Amino acid sequence: MRELQSVPPIKLSAARKNAGLTQMEAAEKLGISYQTLSQYENNVGSVRIDMLKKMSELYGIPVEFIFFK
DSSP states (O other), rough: OOSSSSOHHHHHHHHHHHTTTOHHHHHHHHHHHHHHHHHHHOOOOOOHHHHHHHHHHTOOHHHHHHHOO
């Protein structure tokens, strides 16, 4: 699976908070640990494209929001 090296962390956490989810709630719905989600939000490690798609669906935003202003 292709991975992305850099995802703007502020947008990921803002999108999650805007969806009314805690890290724990979002991680559970995404099928990952909250530590992994925290790493994604703090730009530690790589995020798989399929996970970005899951996040965009859960948060109700287009994937493009993550990359473009």
